[in-house]
Amino acid sequence: MASMADPLLRIRNISKDFGEFRAVNDVSIDIRTGAITGLIGPNGAGKTTLFNVLTGMLKPTSGTVHLDGQDVTGFAPDALFGLGLGRTFQIPRPFARMSVLENVMLAPMAQLGERLWGPFLEAAKMRDQEATIRKRAMEVLEFVTLAPLADQAAGQISGGQMKLLELARILMGDPKLILLDEPAAGVNPTLTKTLIEKIEELNRDGKTFVIIEHDMDFVMQHCDPVIALAEGRKVFEGTAEDAQSNTVLLDAYLGAQVE
Amino acid sequence: MIGVISYLVFFATVASILSIAVLGLNLQWGNTGLFNGGVVAFFGAGAYGTLILGGTPQAGQMGGFELPYLIALLGGMVISGIVAWVVGLLTLRLRHDYLAIATFGVAVAFETVMRNSDWLGGAQGIRGFERPLRDALGNGFSYNLAFLAFVLVVLIGIYLFLERLIASPFGRLLRAIREDETAARSLGKSPSRIRLTAFVAGSVIMGLAGGLYATFYAFISPQDVLPILTFQIWAMLIVGGAGNNKGAVMGTFLIWAAWTASGWALSRFAPMDVQLYTGSIQFVLIGLVIVGMLMWRPQGLFPEKLVVSQSAKDK
Numbered sequence: 001m002a003s004m005a006d007p008l009l010r011i012r013n014i015s016k017d018f019g020e021f022r023a024v025n026d027v028s029i030d031i032r033t034g035a036i037t038g039l040i041g042p043n044g045a046g047k048t049t050l051f052n053v054l055t056g057m058l059k060p061t062s063g064t065v066h067l068d069g070q071d072v073t074g075f076a077p078d079a080l081f082g083l084g085l086g087r088t089f090q091i092p093r094p095f096a097r098m099s100v101l102e103n104v105m106l107a108p109m110a111q112l113g114e115r116l117w118g119p120f121l122e123a124a125k126m127r128d129q130e131a132t133i134r135k136r137a138m139e140v141l142e143f144v145t146l147a148p149l150a151d152q153a154a155g156q157i158s159g160g161q162m163k164l165l166e167l168a169r170i171l172m173g174d175p176k177l178i179l180l181d182e183p184a185a186g187v188n189p190t191l192t193k194t195l196i197e198k199i200e201e202l203n204r205d206g207k208t209f210v211i212i213e214h215d216m217d218f219v220m221q222h223c224d225p226v227i228a229l230a231e232g233r234k235v236f237e238g239t240a241e242d243a244q245s246n247t248v249l250l251d252a253y254l255g256a257q258v259e
Numbered sequence: 260m261i262g263v264i265s266y267l268v269f270f271a272t273v274a275s276i277l278s279i280a281v282l283g284l285n286l287q288w289g290n291t292g293l294f295n296g297g298v299v300a301f302f303g304a305g306a307y308g309t310l311i312l313g314g315t316p317q318a319g320q321m322g323g324f325e326l327p328y329l330i331a332l333l334g335g336m337v338i339s340g341i342v343a344w345v346v347g348l349l350t351l352r353l354r355h356d357y358l359a360i361a362t363f364g365v366a367v368a369f370e371t372v373m374r375n376s377d378w379l380g381g382a383q384g385i386r387g388f389e390r391p392l393r394d395a396l397g398n399g400f401s402y403n404l405a406f407l408a409f410v411l412v413v414l415i416g417i418y419l420f421l422e423r424l425i426a427s428p429f430g431r432l433l434r435a436i437r438e439d440e441t442a443a444r445s446l447g448k449s450p451s452r453i454r455l456t457a458f459v460a461g462s463v464i465m466g467l468a469g470g471l472y473a474t475f476y477a478f479i480s481p482q483d484v485l486p487i488l489t490f491q492i493w494a495m496l497i498v499g500g501a502g503n504n505k506g507a508v509m510g511t512f513l514i515w516a517a518w519t520a521s522g523w524a525l526s527r528f529a530p531m532d533v534q535l536y537t538g539s540i541q542f543v544l545i546g547l548v549i550v551g552m553l554m555w556r557p558q559g560l561f562p563e564k565l566v567v568s569q570s571a572k573d574k
Binding site (some may be wrong): 081116 | 427428434437449453460568570
């Protein structure tokens with residue numbers, strides 16, 4: 001096992017340009033193993049762009065990303081999921097016309113039946129594997145409190161339930177690092193509470209989180225450390241307490257509010 | 260009476276053959292969301308391939324290898340698969356309507372090439388196919404009945420194959436890619452490979468339908484691979500219900516019946532000067548059916564089932 005001092009995710013000098021516009025500017029962050037890191041900043045600060053670079057949806061213009069000591073800069077999202085990095089989306093992306101259970105059963109990697117001939121040539125083995133996956137999927141749905149909705153269309157459940165569903169999906173891959181993009185946005189308070197409980201429980205079991213969130217109460221209560229971006233740059237890194245008294249940070253937020 | 264039965268056998272044979280093509284399209288569009296606007300190219304590749312491999316030699320034309328029937332059919336499927344693989348590599352990065360336009364272009368190019376290549380039959384098409392088992396069954400009604408039985412066996416086989424496929428993790432993966440490719444990628448799946456697999460597999464099935472069609476008539480020509488056939492096949496799937504194999508087959512029989520009946524009714528009851536436009540009127544009708552269905556019942560008569568691949572509790 002890597003020592004606690006080694007960061008699980010090591011981000012060095014990441015920049016991302018869209019034409020003339022530099023969305024992320026020379027950002028370096030160490031994500032500590034076992035932490036719940038809060039990523040805050042006004043709209044347009046580059047948080048989601050940074051997430052998309054970290055998860056392989058965008059290639060960085062420059063800089064490097066190491067996951068657990070391995071250079072994963074520019075890796076594709078599917079490869080990164082395989083290496084233990086799971087992410088959810090700001091606007092949930094359920095497989096709408098599939099059942100909630102099928103959404104979750106999809107996620108495990110390298111299923112025998114995913115090949116064209118699997119269901120015919122390896123039928124017996126595939127059925128065994130399916131039974132295992134189904135059982136595990138129901139456990140995970142139970143955990144995120146969605147088990148009663150297993151047979152519902154994923155497009156028909158509430159926005160908050162979709163966020164729990166996205167969490168359930170990535171848990172099937174048993175990720176080391178989970179990136180959540182605004183998990184509490186647009187979610188009713190009861191479901192937010194459920195979500196927070198689940199995050200903390202998973203964190204106690206050793207999962208590392210990075211969470212983008214605008215809800216300051218959420219960040220101050222549950223995240224440590226807190227990192228702030230503004231106009232693509234990292235402007236703050238420290239504890240939640242320090243963040244509340246930091247003038248640069250207050251400026252960044254005030255600046256956003258004038259906008 | 261025998262005339263009616265004889266016609267029904269003919270009708271059922273053509274409708275069953277088309278059902279196979281519609282099932283192929285359902286795998287691509289219904290399950291995977293691939294907008295193939297060039298169905299006839301893959302149907303045609305199978306049809307031409309099968310006749311070239313299984314037909315009798317014709318002066319100045321390629322082929323006439325007289326291979327055994329099943330081998331020729333298989334060969335037609337392989338040729339269709341190769342065409343689909345090449346087309347897929349070139350076009351599958353395109354999405355939705357762009358993919359449709361590109362594949363539509365492929366189909367038009369296919370027809371043009373066939374029409375202008377004398378060594379592939381040119382505008383006259385390819386003839387010269389010895390129907391298998393003709394000595395045993397004769398050339399009449401009993402032969403047609405036997406051929407219908409063979410086509411039905413193939414149709415049922417393809418149907419069961421696809422039902423099993425879509426109920427498996429493979430089917431789950433296809434639907435996930437159809438629903439949201441980005442989310443599928445974030446869950447460790449690589450959509451481009453799967454999209455190509457589904458595209459080729461669906462096209463091979465269309466090629467099989469083409470091979471059956473060409474050998475049923477013992478003839479294939481550029482007239483058989485006009486864009487209208489693509490639209491007919493699409494109408495069959497949309498009316499029946501994209502994503503539902505039963506719907507695909509039902510839709511085929513329904514639309515083929517409506518097509519045949521409208522042609523018959525127009526030629527029988529319409530005034531003489533309207534009759535000249537029978538074909539064009541039918542084109543308009545098929546377009547109306549597609550648009551009307553998409554407006555009022557986009558899920559089709561037999562909508563896709565929601566719970567497909569979450570495996571029965573304890574088998």
